[in-house]
Amino acid sequence: MTLDPENSVNVIEFKNPSSFVSPSGSKYALYTRAFDLADESEYPITISYSGAQVAPEDITVKLGIDTAALSQYNAEQHKKYDLIDEKLYTLVTSVVIPKGERTAVAKLKFKSSAFDFSKKYVLPIQIQSASAGVVSGNFGTILLNVNAKNKYDGVYTVTGKMSDASNAAFAGLYSVGKKVEYTLETISATECVVTDHINWGGAAYVPIWTGTGVSGYGSFSPVVEFDPATGKIISVKNFYGQPASNTRSAQLNPAGINIYDATAKTIKISYWMLQPSVVTTPPHIRTTWEEEWKFQKPR
Incomplete structure (x- = not known):
């Protein structure tokens, strides 16, 4: 195959707007x-005239919402993303x-600030037309979760101690x-689930050392609930069920230190x-x- 970039046809498409979630098996x-919770959060979306040439004239691009694309993605990926309510966003359409x-x-x-934490919002944006050029077949529509x-919410470095009664x-x-880092991801106004991006690619697991290598407890990761008035941690439960199918559940140690220090952005927790099925x-x-979890950076 011979490529000739200087004579390639430009296409009008969306540039990657954020971290990419693999669309394997999806169009x-x-x-x-x-x-962050705010009355108005900006999310700039870049439309590109991609190829060897610059725009030969002013090109007007019209944008719209493609609900069919979201339905197709949900079907292909067996997901249940929700179309975001039009009251929750504003989009310049030209x-x-x-x-x-x-x-x-x-x-x-x-x-x-008005998001419903129980929803998995997606805004499907489509390049509906352009006054010149060819609209991309691959990136003429994007889904914004x-x-x-x-x-x-955020990335925390972790220190402390852990003990397993069944395996020393x-x-x-x-x-x-x-190095241990937990990413606390929001699931409600007062709750976060612990995820691990270093060892588990962002999955909800707590990394452990088995004596020979890195592992984690299957179907287990804590969901931590805070009291926003006092900063106290009021409960811990298992993300995979309380209990999960393997009988694992999470519980706060009431005798331990369980507090969020908003000034130091540090969490002390005992659970x-x-x-x-193992400890009868x-x-x-x-x-x-x-x-102790020390805040390092936003997620």
Whole structure:
């Protein structure tokens, strides 16, 4: 195959607006972005005249909402993303790529403070037409998955201690000098689930050291609930069920230190993993954690 970039046909398309979520098996790409709670959160979307040439004239690009694309993605990926209510966003539906330029930015704003935390919002945006050029078949429509972040959301470095009553070799990664980071992801105004992006690619798992390598407890990750008035941690439950199918559940250690320090942006937490199928004697505590989570950066 011989490529001739200088004579290639330019296409009008969306540039990647945020971190990419693989659309394997889907026609359309899905992008995810989380916003702080605000009356108005900006999300600039760039439309590109992609190829060897710059725009030969002012190109007017019309944008619209493609609900069929979202339905197709849900069917292909077996997902249940929700079409975001039109009251929660504003989108400029016409932009101009100036003559001699390659891009234009569409102003998109979300009312993230009004988001329903139980919803998985997606805004499917389509390039409906362009006054010149060819609209891309691959990136003429994009799906924007947007969600809100509570004040506890973010990336934290973790230190502390861990003990497993059924296997003394199991320990926290920090006990063998390995870096531990938890990402707290918002699931309600007062709750976050612990995810691990270093070892598990963002999945909801707590990394552990088995004595020979990195692992994690299947079907287990804590969901932490805070009292916004006092900063106290009021409950911990298992993201995969309370209990999960393997009998694992989470519980706060009431005798431990369980608090969020808003000034230092530090969390001190003491909790247990209960597993009656392994530890048959009540209260069925298999694993204990006493940790300090220090905020490093936003998610």
